[in-house]
Amino acid sequence: MTEDQLRKITIGLPNVVNSNIAIVDYDPVWPVLFEEEARRIRAALGDRVLRIEHVGSTSVPGLAAKPIIDIVLVVADTANEGAYVSALEAAGYTLRIREPDWYQHRMFKGPDSDTNLHCFSDGCPEVERMLAFRDRLRTNNADRLLYEQTKRDLAAKTWKYVQDYADAKSAVVDEILSSAKRELTSGG
Numbered sequence: 611m612t613e614d615q616l617r618k619i620t621i622g623l624p625n626v627v628n629s630n631i632a633i634v635d636y637d638p639v640w641p642v643l644f645e646e647e648a649r650r651i652r653a654a655l656g657d658r659v660l661r662i663e664h665v666g667s668t669s670v671p672g673l674a675a676k677p678i679i680d681i682v683l684v685v686a687d688t689a690n691e692g693a694y695v696s697a698l699e700a701a702g703y704t705l706r707i708r709e710p711d712w713y714q715h716r717m718f719k720g721p722d723s724d725t726n727l728h729c730f731s732d733g734c735p736e737v738e739r740m741l742a743f744r745d746r747l748r749t750n751n752a753d754r755l756l757y758e759q760t761k762r763d764l765a766a767k768t769w770k771y772v773q774d775y776a777d778a779k780s781a782v783v784d785e786i787l788s789s790a791k792r793e794l795t796s797g798g
Contacts, residue, residue, distance in 0.1 A: 631765035640668040643723045654701035660684040688714040
């Protein structure tokens with residue numbers, strides 16, 4: 611993603627890091643933090659929550675990660691911000707990203723723990739992709755180790771934005787997902 615693209619989708623200014631990325635060893639408190647945030651989201655939105663999932667590296671036991679809880683929230687239609695944004699903001703979440711050209715993705719920062727709340731519409735293929743990646747890392751030690759080593763290598767570099775680091779991981783994510791898909795189709 612270019613800096614202009616990042617500025618276009620960010621509400622407010624993008625956070626400039628200009629340093630390496632902190633990766634820490636797995637912390638068993640991460641699933642607990644997810645559950646706390648999930649309760650807060652369900653309380654704010656009620657039956658507008660169609661699905662809520664812990665994703666990202668903090669959702670994979672044993673995987674080192676940036677200590678940020680990534681959550682996927684599925685609502686009926688993310689483009690209809692009136693149906694959910696004000697309720698999330700009242701619960702303490704801050705809308706930071708609006709990507710109408712990428713699955714109508716919205717991303718909020720959490721009020722207490724360091725949380726990225728990713729909102730997608732019902733039926734969005736990115737949700738299944740994120741869950742497939744999480745599940746692959748939970749069940750395949752070789753891929754989990756490959757991903758962790760790639761993250762550590764990339765995190766040691768200096769990045770202007772965290773998004774640049776995230777984009778740099780795309781190749782290994784695609785490789786792992788392709789490997790999982792090949793195994794699925796070959797029956798092994």
